[in-house]
Amino acid sequence: MIIIIGVVTAQPNAARALCRSLVAWYRRNRRDLPWRRGRDPYRVWVSEIMLQQTTVRAVVPYFERFVRVFPSLQALAAARLDDVLAEWSGLGYYRRARHLHEAARLIVKQHRGRFPRRLEEALALPGIGRYTAGAILSIAYGQPLPVVDGNVARVLSRLCLVRGPRSSAREKKLWSAAADLVAAADVPGDLNQALMELGATVCAPFGPSCPKCPLRRACRARAAGLQERVPSPRRLTRPTVAVRADVAVVTRAGRLLLRRRPDQSLMHGLWEFPTIPSGGVDDGLRVELRESLATIRHSITYRRLELRVRPARLLSEPPRDRYRWVRPGDLRRLPASSLVRKIMTAVGARTDRRTGSWTFDRPLRLC
DNA sequence: GAGACGTGGAG
DNA sequence: TCTCCAAGTCT
Numbered sequence: 048m049i050i051i052i053g054v055v056t057a058q059p060n061a062a063r064a065l066c067r068s069l070v071a072w073y074r075r076n077r078r079d080l081p082w083r084r085g086r087d088p089y090r091v092w093v094s095e096i097m098l099q100q101t102t103v104r105a106v107v108p109y110f111e112r113f114v115r116v117f118p119s120l121q122a123l124a125a126a127r128l129d130d131v132l133a134e135w136s137g138l139g140y141y142r143r144a145r146h147l148h149e150a151a152r153l154i155v156k157q158h159r160g161r162f163p164r165r166l167e168e169a170l171a172l173p174g175i176g177r178y179t180a181g182a183i184l185s186i187a188y189g190q191p192l193p194v195v196d197g198n199v200a201r202v203l204s205r206l207c208l209v210r211g212p213r214s215s216a217r218e219k220k221l222w223s224a225a226a227d228l229v230a231a232a233d234v235p236g237d238l239n240q241a242l243m244e245l246g247a248t249v250c251a252p253f254g255p256s257c258p259k260c261p262l263r264r265a266c267r268a269r270a271a272g273l274q275e276r277v278p279s280p281r282r283l284t285r286p287t288v289a290v291r292a293d294v295a296v297v298t299r300a301g302r303l304l305l306r307r308r309p310d311q312s313l314m315h316g317l318w319e320f321p322t323i324p325s326g327g328v329d330d331g332l333r334v335e336l337r338e339s340l341a342t343i344r345h346s347i348t349y350r351r352l353e354l355r356v357r358p359a360r361l362l363s364e365p366p367r368d369r370y371r372w373v374r375p376g377d378l379r380r381l382p383a384s385s386l387v388r389k390i391m392t393a394v395g396a397r398t399d400r401r402t403g404s405w406t407f408d409r410p411l412r413l414c
Numbered sequence: 415g416a417g418a419c420g421t422g423g424a425g
Numbered sequence: 426t427c428t429c430c431a432a433g434t435c436t
Contacts, residue, residue: 094432243432
């Protein structure tokens with residue numbers, strides 16, 4: 048039994064032993080993920096940004112496509128923002144893609160195209176906070192910097208029995224514990240990944256598999272029988288709001304009419320099918336009405352967004368700066384939210400899983 | 415420090 | 426159906 052005091056341990060040898068068993072477990076049990084092949088800082092960086100608040104399962108295909116289209120930091124910096132957003136389409140939190148692109152250009156300008164090694168320089172880049180900086184610098188460069196994400200927070204809360212609701216004091220303890228551990232590791236990047244992997248696969252939020260855990264003998268929560276109750280659940284999320292929107296699918300010569308979302312709106316700059324107010328005109332999509340759009344607000348899941356897709360015809364030509372006609376096959380080259388994919392599916396289009404390109408089995412004749 | 419920011423899957 | 430979440434950052 049290792050005595051855990053305060054943060055991790057007052058005994059450096061015990062901390063080293065803990066690290067060794069954890070990393071050994073990691074090397075035996077880690078999942079084979081595309082960003083774990085090699086330590087290219089660029090690939091580590093892209094993966095860390097994509098994985099923010101996003102499941103591994105969702106990220107894998109996006110990561111593979113993204114690094115195929117933008118194989119290097121230089122390629123990313125040279126790309127147009129719209130092309131970067133297009134590869135991000137459907138992943139959500141599009142600000143991440145904007146930040147990633149902006150940071151790539153800054154790195155080319157200020158760091159000769161190499162991801163910076165100094166913590167302060169990494170933190171100065173847009174989209175990179177304390178967690179992401181620590182992850183990249185430890186995994187790619189082997190620096191002994193701590194990381195605390197949702198997984199690590201859960202593991203350390205249990206290991207060190209850090210109780211209570213989210214607070215700055217609790218955060219401080221967790222970061223301190225993570226720092227103690229990574230300082231005792233032979234390979235900091237592996238230790239950090241081991242903590243995350245453990246949280247993702249063994250030290251689960253509900254029903255942790257304690258018998259499989261390499262830290263089970265040191266875990267204070269388990270010793271106290273509190274592993275199910277630590278950490279305390281986060282506060283209730285905001286209730287969702289049901290929104291109804293009618294979507295106009297306008298076609299001409301086999302092309303679809305898309306509209307670019309305005310600045311300062313959710314998902315600004317992304318392309319979508321025009322929406323029209325529920326109960327709006329039935330005789331076609333009037334250009335005069337296009338400003339009166341249903342707003343898709345955050346915390347509304349699309350399951351609760353009732354979509355009524357209907358054919359519409361244009362009574363006048365829409366302005367070119369914000370509308371365009373797109374061939375279904377070219378849709379994937381435009382930045383669009385997941386809503387576009389849902390609507391395409393609703394009108395009978397199919398997507399090639401690998402290329403992301405859309406086709407219609409039958410000619411598209413909606414109006 | 416609370417709230418904004420997307421999405422799809424699990425239970 | 427509904428709630429909660431999954432490798433956070435920025436304001």
